[in-house]
Amino acid sequence: GQNIDQPTEMTATEGAIVQINCTYQTSGFNGLFWYQQHAGEAPTFLSYNVLDGLEEKGRFSSFLSRSKGYSYLLLKELQMKDSASYLCAVRPSNYQLIWGAGTKLIIKP
Amino acid sequence: EAGVAQSPRYKIIEKRQSVAFWCNPISGHATLYWYQQILGQGPKLLIQFQNNGVVDDSQLPKDRFSAERLKGVDSTLKIQPAKLEDSAVYLCASSLEGGAGQPQHFGDGTRLSIL
Numbered sequence: 001g002q003n004i005d006q007p008t009e010m011t012a013t014e015g016a017i018v019q020i021n022c023t024y025q026t027s028g029f030n031g032l033f034w035y036q037q038h039a040g041e042a043p044t045f046l047s048y049n050v051l052d053g054l055e056e057k058g059r060f061s062s063f064l065s066r067s068k069g070y071s072y073l074l075l076k077e078l079q080m081k082d083s084a085s086y087l088c089a090v091r092p093s094n095y096q097l098i099w100g101a102g103t104k105l106i107i108k109p
Numbered sequence: 110e111a112g113v114a115q116s117p118r119y120k121i122i123e124k125r126q127s128v129a130f131w132c133n134p135i136s137g138h139a140t141l142y143w144y145q146q147i148l149g150q151g152p153k154l155l156i157q158f159q160n161n162g163v164v165d166d167s168q169l170p171k172d173r174f175s176a177e178r179l180k181g182v183d184s185t186l187k188i189q190p191a192k193l194e195d196s197a198v199y200l201c202a203s204s205l206e207g208g209a210g211q212p213q214h215f216g217d218g219t220r221l222s223i224l
Contacts, residue, residue: 004151030209042200042215043152050210087151094209095164099151 004100020073022088030091113216127189134203144200
């Protein structure tokens with residue numbers, strides 16, 4: 001079967017750094033997405049990784065290791081507005097997208 | 110550019126009634142998706158269209174759910190009859206094409222409550 005695992009919930013402090021992990025087992029691999037979803041809102045696209053390594057976009061970075069079936073999303077200089085769920089999604093094929101259950105991130109002052 | 114439009118935002122119906130949701134994707138986006146998202150879970154794909162053809166409807170409960178995308182633009186998703194377990198947020202998304210690196214852009218969703 002195809003499976004994506006993420007921690008259910010994480011807590012971090014404003015101004016700190018947090019790393020959200022995602023592990024996957026899929027029949028193929030054509031890329032991995034990270035999305036942010038605030039409560040009651042739609043998911044919004046954060047990043048896409050298809051090659052191994054780190055992609056940096058401002059305060060957010062995403063890392064991929066295809067051999068380990070592993071990715072992480074790194075959030076720096078946390079702000080209260082970063083409180084949201086973070087969804088990892090994998091493309092086993094060109095048209096399929098498998099979604100994780102999401103990690104709820106709680107930021108405390 | 111205008112985003113994905115969905116209506117209604119909220120809907121409350123009784124079980125065994127029918128309901129329909131509408132979606133207008135971003136202009137020029139060939140691929141359209143309908144997802145069901147239950148609280149605390151990731152989105153579950155119900156159906157994917159490429160233009161007006163169905164690419165994947167393997168998780169669509171076809172005995173009660175139907176969807177169409179006439180003319181390859183707007184789409185409607187219907188549930189008839191509704192069950193209690195259908196209470197969820199129904200999200201529509203679109204992308205330029207179904208290719209690997211294209212992100213999906215989501216509408217605000219319809220929150221459906223079944224009484």
